[in-house]
Amino acid sequence: MNAPFYKFGLFGDEASLIVAFAIGIGFGFFLERAGFGSAKKLTAQFYLTDLAVFKVMFTAIVTALLGLFYLSWLGVVDLSLVYVSPTFLIPQVVGGLILGFGFVIGGYCPGTSLVGISTGRLDAVVYALGIFAGVFAFGEAFPWIAGFFRSTPMGPVTLPELFHLRYGLVVFAVVVMAILGFVGAAKVERIFAARAKEG
Amino acid sequence: MNAFAVSRWSREQKLGAAALLLGALAVFGNPYRTTGVVQIDARELAAIVQTEVDHVAPGELADWIVQGRTDYRLIDLRDEAAYAAYHLPTAERAPIAGLPDYPLARNEKIVLYSDGGIHAAQGWFLLRAVGFKGVYILRGGLEAWKDEVLFPTAASDRAKAVSAFFGGAPRAAGGAEATAAPEMPAMVMPAPQAAPAVAAPNQKKKKEGC
Numbered sequence: 001m002n003a004p005f006y007k008f009g010l011f012g013d014e015a016s017l018i019v020a021f022a023i024g025i026g027f028g029f030f031l032e033r034a035g036f037g038s039a040k041k042l043t044a045q046f047y048l049t050d051l052a053v054f055k056v057m058f059t060a061i062v063t064a065l066l067g068l069f070y071l072s073w074l075g076v077v078d079l080s081l082v083y084v085s086p087t088f089l090i091p092q093v094v095g096g097l098i099l100g101f102g103f104v105i106g107g108y109c110p111g112t113s114l115v116g117i118s119t120g121r122l123d124a125v126v127y128a129l130g131i132f133a134g135v136f137a138f139g140e141a142f143p144w145i146a147g148f149f150r151s152t153p154m155g156p157v158t159l160p161e162l163f164h165l166r167y168g169l170v171v172f173a174v175v176v177m178a179i180l181g182f183v184g185a186a187k188v189e190r191i192f193a194a195r196a197k198e199g
Numbered sequence: 200m201n202a203f204a205v206s207r208w209s210r211e212q213k214l215g216a217a218a219l220l221l222g223a224l225a226v227f228g229n230p231y232r233t234t235g236v237v238q239i240d241a242r243e244l245a246a247i248v249q250t251e252v253d254h255v256a257p258g259e260l261a262d263w264i265v266q267g268r269t270d271y272r273l274i275d276l277r278d279e280a281a282y283a284a285y286h287l288p289t290a291e292r293a294p295i296a297g298l299p300d301y302p303l304a305r306n307e308k309i310v311l312y313s314d315g316g317i318h319a320a321q322g323w324f325l326l327r328a329v330g331f332k333g334v335y336i337l338r339g340g341l342e343a344w345k346d347e348v349l350f351p352t353a354a355s356d357r358a359k360a361v362s363a364f365f366g367g368a369p370r371a372a373g374g375a376e377a378t379a380a381p382e383m384p385a386m387v388m389p390a391p392q393a394a395p396a397v398a399a400p401n402q403k404k405k406k407e408g409c
Contacts, residue, residue, distance in 0.1 A: 066221045072230035079230050080305040081332055156304065168225035175222030179215050 003077040028115050037115045039107025039123055046104050048192040051185040058178045069171050084156035091149055106130065239328055253323065254338040255310050257347040261361050264288050271308040274301075276318045277341075287312065287344065288365070298322050305331050312337035312344070 006016050034056045035041045044050035071077040103109050108116060108127045116124025142149070160167045205213070247253050263271065264287070275282050275290040282292040293301040295318050303309055309331065311319040319336045326334045337344065349367030351358045359369050 062218050062222075066218060066225070069225050069228065069230055070221070073225075073228040078305075078330075080330070083306055156306070166226065167230055168228045171225040172222040175218050175225075179219055182211070182215065 004081055028118065031112060031115045032118065036112045037119050037121065042112060043104065043107050048188050049196050051189055054185055055182060058181055062175055062178045065171055065174055084158060086156045087154040088150065089152040089154055091151060244327060253335050255335045256338050257344045260310065260337055261348045265361060265364055271310055272303065273310050276311055276313040276322050295322055298325055299329060308333040310335045310337060312340050314341050316340040
């Protein structure tokens with residue numbers, strides 16, 4: 001049996017929605033258990049007092065990265081069939097900044113606001129309403145920003161392709177980066193948590 | 200007592216060390232099979248041919264082009280002269296002989312067309328044989344595109360709008376044999392913004408990613 005299951009026709013469009021739902025529930029559950037249903041916990045990362053978001057996300061990235069790499073090395077997953085969303089460099093940088101500002105101001109990111117709603121947090125409900133308002137405004141304004149939206153297209157490019165590196169070397173680099181990040185995060189947390197107590 | 204004894208590490212440190220070890224080993228691995236040898240499941244292919252799930256109807260493709268969708272690649276398999284004379288908007292030309300070396304990614308949705316459909320069908324097998332999964336054929340090829348999209352008979356208002364969008368014109372019903380082959384429209388790619396108000400009703404939108 002080979003993966004990705006959907007691309008190999010193990011299930012169709014309708015069943016894929018059920019699978020996506022199950023994965024989404026699991027994703028949300030673990031976000032909630034990591035404390036990401038709380039805006040206080042989430043924004044603490046921007047004040048450098050609690051970098052749990054960074055640590056959880058990078059742990060997930062490293063786990064998925066190593067898992068996918070080894071599964072495809074063993075021939076279980078065909079990586080060339082995995083969807084890679086195309087890069088539009090400048091629009092995505094701008095979009096990322098807008099999302100980041102929204103994250104700091106609103107205390108959630110889109111996914112975690114839904115996690116917050118699941119435990120009945122009102123601020124998360126307000127945030128989610130804001131998402132829908134934003135999506136609506138974006139949709140209505142799309143004809144005016146379509147040109148920018150499609151600018152600087154680079155196609156579905158990955159880091160190994162872009163820098164002509166061995167795939168495994170990029171895997172190693174990301175793992176090293178994550179571990180240095182974890183060590184650094186622990187230090188930063190100690191410094192800023194102490195400072196927050198004094199202040 | 201050695202400070203570096205593994206037994207004294209915290210759980211996080213052990214996990215980190217395991218990740219680092221796996222990461223270092225990864226440098227020597229290659230996740231992509233590049234031998235060029237692919238196993239073909241002939242029964243699976245036969246089932247696909249039988250159920251025609253690998254076909255895209257001309258009307259469906261027309262909707263995609265009108266909507267300016269970019270989640271697929273449209274490949275024209277005819278020769279250069281035929282391509283220069285007329286090709287579908289957004290189509291790229293890849294002669295069938297060069298198809299195995301044409302830069303296509305295996306995770307892309309690829310729609311092939313030729314004049315009738317034989318070359319497209321052969322191209323479909325060619326690409327399936329080298330491991331492409333998302334290969335589709337324009338049903339009936341360019342001939343069907345002319346009959347169903349550019350110069351449809353008994354056209355609905357929507358079909359008329361689509362036909363006009365691509366520079367064609369509906370034919371009178373039953374007049375197909377009376378009129379000479381209509382002139383192919385000039386090759387201008389209509390801007391997606393100028394699209395007629397066609398709200399493709401049962402269009403299945405497929406989008407992956409988050």
